[in-house]
Amino acid sequence: MANLSLAHQAERIKRGNKPTNCLDPFVLSDFERSHLRDAFVVVKTMQTAAGSGKAALGWPIFLELITTVCAGIAGAGVALLLNIAARRRLPKWVMPVAAGLGMTISNGHTWFERTPDCLP
Numbered sequence: 001m002a003n004l005s006l007a008h009q010a011e012r013i014k015r016g017n018k019p020t021n022c023l024d025p026f027v028l029s030d031f032e033r034s035h036l037r038d039a040f041v042v043v044k045t046m047q048t049a050a051g052s053g054k055a056a057l058g059w060p061i062f063l064e065l066i067t068t069v070c071a072g073i074a075g076a077g078v079a080l081l082l083n084i085a086a087r088r089r090l091p092k093w094v095m096p097v098a099a100g101l102g103m104t105i106s107n108g109h110t111w112f113e114r115t116p117d118c119l120p
Contacts (some may be wrong), residue, residue, distance in 0.1 A: 004032060068103045075102020 009019035025033055079098035083090045 004036075006026075064107075069108050071097040071102040071106030073102075075099045075105075078102075 004023070005021055008023055009021075012019045025036065028036065045067075054093040076095050076099040079090070083094065
């Protein structure tokens with residue numbers, strides 16, 4: 001779409017007119033109109049998602065980040081308790097693996113609920 005806009009602006013400059021971003025859709029080919037329509041559908045979908053609080057940016061993603069970090073800390077805490085119970089005989093890699101597992105499980109359980117709502 002950027003190329004289409006630039007070509008339109010270059011054509012206006014060649015004719016001695018001021019360049020604008022206003023495109024007449026009836027001048028466009030069927031292929032270009034189809035792409036323009038698709039671009040507007042994507043923009044509308046993202047605006048709808050942002051307006052409903054289901055966007056990939058903002059407050060919901062911050063809460064998801066906090067939840068993921070807490071799940072990682074909880075996983076590491078479980079590994080720490082297991083290590084204490086095993087009298088510190090567990091390998092050193094157990095704690096980071098448990099933290100990663102906790103974060104993965106946390107994200108895995110929230111993925112399905114948030115993904116369909118963001119799809120067009």
